Amino acid sequence: MTGSERVLARVVFPTDGDLDVLPLYVDGQQVPVATEGGAAVVPVTYDQNPDQVLGRRSYSLGHGQRASFATYFNAFPAGYWRRWSVLAGVRLRVRTSGDGTLMVYRSSARGAVARVTSRSLSGSADEWVTLPLNAFGDGGWYWFDLVAGRGDLVLEQADWVSGDLRPEAEEPPHGSVTVGITTFNRPAYCTALLEQLGSAQELHGVVDEVLVVDQGTQPVRDDAGFDAASAALGSRLRVVEQGNLGGSGGFARAMLETLDVGRSDHVLLLDDDVVCEPEGVARAVTFADFARTPTVVGGHMFSMYERSVLHAFAERVAPWQFRWAPAAATQHDHDLSESNLRSTPWLHRRASADYNGWWMCLIPTTVLRDVGLSLPVFIKWDDAEFGLRAAAAGYSTVSLPGAAVWHVPWTDKDDSVDWQAYFHARNRFVAALLHTPFEHGGRMVRESLAIQLKHLMAMQYSAAHLRERALLDVLEGPDGLHSSLGTTLAEVRAARAAFDDARVATDPTSFAQVRPGKPRRRDPSTGKPVGQLATLVTAALGMARQLTPVSESSRRRPEREVPAVDAGWWTLSRLDSALVSTTDGTGVSWHRRDRAQVLAATRRATAVHQRLLREWPRLAAEYRAALPELVGVDAWRKTLDLPLPDHGDEP
Structure with a gap:
């Protein structure tokens, strides 16, 4: 069925001269085309200059130059349109001026590349290429390259345009x-x-x-x-x-x-x-x-700080652990300036x-x-x-x-140890109670207890306290979610402020001067344990150390400074006192071990997690029964204090 013509995606360019983002729009480097079966070298292309960008839609190539639009923003993700849309095909329209060659390529879900067609260009050209979508069930892309001839070649405009609809499809709406x-x-x-x-x-x-x-x-x-x-x-x-x-x-x-x-x-x-x-x-x-x-x-999310880094591509919730994770066969933090679309096989597989x-x-x-x-x-x-x-x-x-x-990446902050620790813990459990297919939450409760113990070993007592409060609130049921929405933040901040590790100073000299204790046989910052056995042994030793008395000198002065990159529980569990840098590098806090607090908090953590396991079926039933009202328009209208909409004389 033929539908009315619609532009699906315009080929566009950045007009601010930013070299960091240019590789996301046009590719000018010689690169290998990597596939699961090996690699081949594509024809030579040339480094691109932002001066070649003539405008939002236009790009120029000098004599003999080649540019590929096999890029994140300008290639066409055919696998996604094949799977989810009513389209049976797509058309590429390329308007150029000057002499040169247009070459159209496609890839498979494995990243294997094949040339579809090649057209000679001369003068003012308006080329249309019809491209089917039937072979893109598991993924794959379309894109085009341009090669300038004896003189300059200018891409005036290019668009990916709708082709034929599937036989059973109706004309798509023009939504807003x-x-x-x-x-x-x-x-x-x-x-x-x-x-x-x-x-x-x-x-x-x-x-x-x-x-x-x-x-x-x-x-x-x-x-x-x-x-x-x-x-x-x-x-x-x-x-x-x-x-x-x-x-x-x-x-x-x-x-x-x-x-x-x-x-x-x-x-x-x-x-x-x-x-x-x-x-x-x-x-x-x-x-x-x-x-x-x-x-x-x-x-998707690119990093605000490294503009060519694809920070988050597709996300899933791992059901057994009920935690965030990249979708199957995808990665976080992929730098497209180092490995572009043609060189990255996993980008060609359609992600769910x-x-x-x-x-x-x-x-x-x-x-x-x-x-x-x-x-x-x-x-x-x-x-x-x-x-x-x-x-x-x-x-x-x-x-x-x-x-x-482009957004600030979550790797540049650790909000699981600040006031947001409360919301991380509470809301993860609420979401799991609503949606997990496992009767007692799968591995989630056990994993949560392990997280709590890690915070205690790392002297992150504020985060442990907020997480404990969060789980107790979960046990109270869903009734207070709306009523507490405007008050919980202030309460959480006030509770956190009572702990030493929550007091951040921009100047380390605001705290007592570091005075190292007796040197240890093993450097406490020897790195994260590798493997399950090493992790279990390190955790057991770390928890056992929490039972030992705290040295008096460590109460008065920090034993050492620990940069954020080394501030894992495996390091801090070996210390009685430390100045710990924040993840963003803007400050430090003084962590001091408190034996009595750890023992009491461990007992409470064990008890609350046992309650969660025991009461999970009841809680899940309560939260699921309450969900329609919690997310309903009426409840939100009441929370937001909004009147009913006025639609005039509409029936």
Whole structure:
């Protein structure tokens, strides 16, 4: 069946001259094409110069130069469109001026490359190539290369355009989206994102509204860049202010406002501190339009600090442990400037995701009406829980290549030991009680006890305390989730402040001077134990050491300084006192061993985890019975103190 022509993805370029991101758009290096069976060398290409970027859609090549668009943002992820969309084929349109050659390639799910066709170019050319999708069941991409002839060759514009529909398919809708941004005291980041969205021509006619949910004490409206951002978006910008209810409360407001207004087909959730590729927003909306069934469409995350590093590709929840993990056969932190698409076989295999992080995630309003809004948990696990809930209702999540943002990577912070430790622990258990297929949570309870003991051995008593409080709150059941949404953060911060390890100083000299004790036979920072036996032995010795008396001198002065990279439990369990650097390097805290506290906390940890195992079936039944109300529109409207929408005289 032939449908109306739609642009699925535009070939675009960065116009700011950033050499770090250029490899994500155009590839100019000679590279091996790696496959499972070996490697071959592609024809020589040349290093690219940002001056070759003539504009957002245009690129130039000098005499004899070759450029490949087998790149993250400009290749076409055929395997994803084959699996999830109503398309039977796609067409490539390439407009050029000058003499040269157009070559179109495809890859298999294993990363094997084959040339599809080659066309000679002369003068002003407008080439169309029709490409079927039937052979991409497990993955694979299409892309094209250009080679300049005797003179310059200019790519004026290129697009991936819809081809024939599947015989049973209906004409896809032209959907639109409301962009929901939750912000808390990041006005400069937020206004920069707003201006980026407002200036993107490809989003005109796609974005109905950009809704900023401002939960901070530094209003976005007061930022110096707000007027420019407001001018760029015009009437499409709306800012609402509310108390700090975390990401789940802010994004629930965006979801609810989208449903109440009733204009958009989708809501796109964005973090406030991301740098966005606007073309990815348009692609996500178009992909959702062409999906066979209503589908959650997520974007990938690149590192804000290493701009060519693909930090998160596709995510899953490992069911037995119930923890986050990369999707099967994928990796975190892949640098595309070192190993590009053609050289990375795993990128060619279609990845299946359980959920997508809400740094960039499009959700059809159809899905919201069916499964509800965000779980009221402030932060952590709300995105994963939503993906699992949607899947249980029959809605898939697709993490779509070519749609992405740049965001601060989680490897540059360790929020599992600060105030967020409470939300990590509580919300993981809540999500597991709602969705695990295992009667007593699989390995999760046992693993949680091990985490608690590691915190105690590492003298991270504040994190251990917050985790204990979190598990006790889980045992109280689901009734308090909505009512505590606006108060828990302050309570958690106050509780944490009572512990030495939570007091961070930017200057190490704020603490007593380090005075090493008697040298040990073995350096405490000899590295993480390798292998299960070594880990068990190290843990047993570490726990046994907690029973020994604490030296008086270590109470008065730290024994040593421990950089964050060495501050694992296997190191800190051998010390009585240490100055420990924060993961981001901005400060240090004084960790001091407290034998009595460890013994009491260990007894309590054992008891609370035994209760969780024993009461798991009852708790799971309670949380699952309460879920429809917890995520329902009425409950959120009450928590947000919002009236019913006014639809005039509509029946």
